[in-house]
Amino acid sequence: MKEFKILILLSVIVISLLIYNKKGDKLHCGDIAFVSYNSKGDDYFSIITLKQLQPHTVIYFTDAEWNGNHFNLxxxxxxxxxxxxTIPSNTEIQFKNIKTSPTTNHGFSIGELRLNANGDAIFAYVGESPKQPSTFIAAVSNDALEFGTLINTKLTAGHTAIIYPKHTYQANFQGDKSATKNNLIEALNDFNNYRLQKKNAAWAIN
Known part of the structure; x- marks a missing residue:
């Protein structure tokens, strides 16, 4: 029964994706960014929209490594x-309980991500299916090696691909989330603007 429900939800999402693609208002690299990340315990992350999202926008997230042509299995x-x-620009979208039963404060989501507290990465992208990205939008990691590579993604390390200090397993952006797109992307890559929790360390401003 659970598998049947998942298939129904996937069908709804695929239909939504087709409608969205026909509108021609597609997302591009840097149109969203990650603003929080937790890879220990109750895994979660959140993104912020850097442009207005049209109804039935579909985004895929994966913690798989990219090899320049495809994701690992x-x-x-x-x-x-x-x-x-319609979701306005500068809206924070939260994803909680992503290990088992993901919930979100906007729209709906299915699937799961099991982030490794010792090191992991998340890619956000659009495409025809979870394994067929057409446009990478954003990425985040606590170790650049966890991306695999950024070749053929158009993502830039330290810009549209945020890399937290090594061993960070929890990060929450404390800066101005109403800033303009370029200013916000810059601020999101300045770790003085975060509360970071690293392995064997307490909360601290980096």
Whole structure:
């Protein structure tokens, strides 16, 4: 029964994706960014929109490594649909309980991501399926090696691909989330703007 429900939800998302693609208002690299990340215990992450998202926007997330042409197998995938409402720019979208039953404060999501507290990465992208990205939008990691590579993604380390200090397993951005797109991306890559928790360390401003 659970598998049947997942298939139904996937069908709804695929239909939404087709509708969205026909509108021609597609996402590009840097149109969202990650603003929080937790890879220990109750895994979660959040993104912020850097442009207005149209209804039925679909974004895929994975913690798989990219080899320049495709993702490796055996990792998690989460599929998110914005639903039937327009989402304004500078809106934070939260994803909680991503290990088992993901919930979100906008739209709906299915799938799961099991982040490794010792090191992991998340890619956000659009495409025809979770394993067929057409455009990479954003990425985040606590170790650059966890990306695999950024070749053929158009993502830039320290810009659209955020790399937290090594051994960070929890990060929450404390800066101005209403800033303009370029200013916000710059601020998100300045770790003085975060509360970071590293392995064997307490909360601290880096």
């Amino acid at each position: 055996g990792e998690g995938n989460l599929v998110w649909s914005s639903g039937d409402q």
